[in-house]
Amino acid sequence: MQILRQGSKPIDIQGYRRWATLGVVVAAGALLLAAGFRSAPRLSAQHPAPAVGLVLLALLIALCATPRLAVRLRPVRKLRRDKGLHAVLEQLPNDYYLINDLVLRTGRVDHVIAGPCGVVVISTRRAAGLVQCEGAQWSVNGRPRKSYSRQARASAMAVRKFLAARHPEFAREIVRTIVVFTNPRCQLELNRPEVTVVRADDLLARVVALGLTRKMDRNLAHAAAHRLAGGGPARFSASRPAPRSGTAR
Numbered sequence: 001m002q003i004l005r006q007g008s009k010p011i012d013i014q015g016y017r018r019w020a021t022l023g024v025v026v027a028a029g030a031l032l033l034a035a036g037f038r039s040a041p042r043l044s045a046q047h048p049a050p051a052v053g054l055v056l057l058a059l060l061i062a063l064c065a066t067p068r069l070a071v072r073l074r075p076v077r078k079l080r081r082d083k084g085l086h087a088v089l090e091q092l093p094n095d096y097y098l099i100n101d102l103v104l105r106t107g108r109v110d111h112v113i114a115g116p117c118g119v120v121v122i123s124t125r126r127a128a129g130l131v132q133c134e135g136a137q138w139s140v141n142g143r144p145r146k147s148y149s150r151q152a153r154a155s156a157m158a159v160r161k162f163l164a165a166r167h168p169e170f171a172r173e174i175v176r177t178i179v180v181f182t183n184p185r186c187q188l189e190l191n192r193p194e195v196t197v198v199r200a201d202d203l204l205a206r207v208v209a210l211g212l213t214r215k216m217d218r219n220l221a222h223a224a225a226h227r228l229a230g231g232g233p234a235r236f237s238a239s240r241p242a243p244r245s246g247t248a249r
Helices: 011-043 049-081 083-089 148-166 168-172 200-214 218-229
Strands: 002-005 097-104 107-115 118-125 129-134 137-140 143-145 176-181 186-191 196-199 235-237
Touching (some): 002 218, 083 097, 083 200, 097 148, 107 148, 107 218, 118 148, 118 200, 118 218, 148 168, 148 176, 168 218, 176 200, 186 196, 196 200
Parallel strands (some): 118 176, 129 186, 176 196
Antiparallel strands (some): 002 235, 137 143
16 A cells, blocks of 8 residues: 655654643743742732733743643544554555545545545544444434534545645546445444445445445545645655655645
8 A cells, every 4th residue: 555644744743742842831831830939929919910921921922822732632642543543454466545534624634545446535533432323414422423424524525625626527526435444343233324434444345345336446545545645745654665746736
């Protein structure tokens, strides 16, 4: 399998730097808060401004920096959680392509596979416990959840629209959807789900089965994968080198 990843830097280095930055911000905020509260009893009676200023500065740092870093760390955490899933998918032949953490205007797509199976959107879920699906209705341990299947289908529609706008031949293609539960403590109870739902252990067999029945043209799969990957910033991990395509816009 050829793995295409968004971004020009290795994800582990990016993740390390961002986590380190978040740690520094949190530590600095905690120290400033501690200093402010320690000095407050001594300064509040005569000169309250320094203590109040330290507390406000710490809160300002937390409000401005922490949410932004958390958003940037979200795909890093997800890629690390899905490491086992990547190991499973890497067993596919070299005519399959995997695009991780695809960002479109309509939102973020966890993974997309292009190959003999066609174009398949993979939505990963980490839920633990009893996961029940009744058509489009979902619940985890008895508590209702937003429909995982509808979210996955929306991602598939966004991928199809993106490809069809750049390659007319994709207007006739169907982008399939698979919802994958990666937590080993997950128990599935499914009744007529709107999309294919599997555990991580069963994903490889399902993709191979699609490849045996679908047999998408190799050049078409190649075009879809490279267009989705964006070409320029994409990095390849494969047994043989792969050409780059133009940047997706």
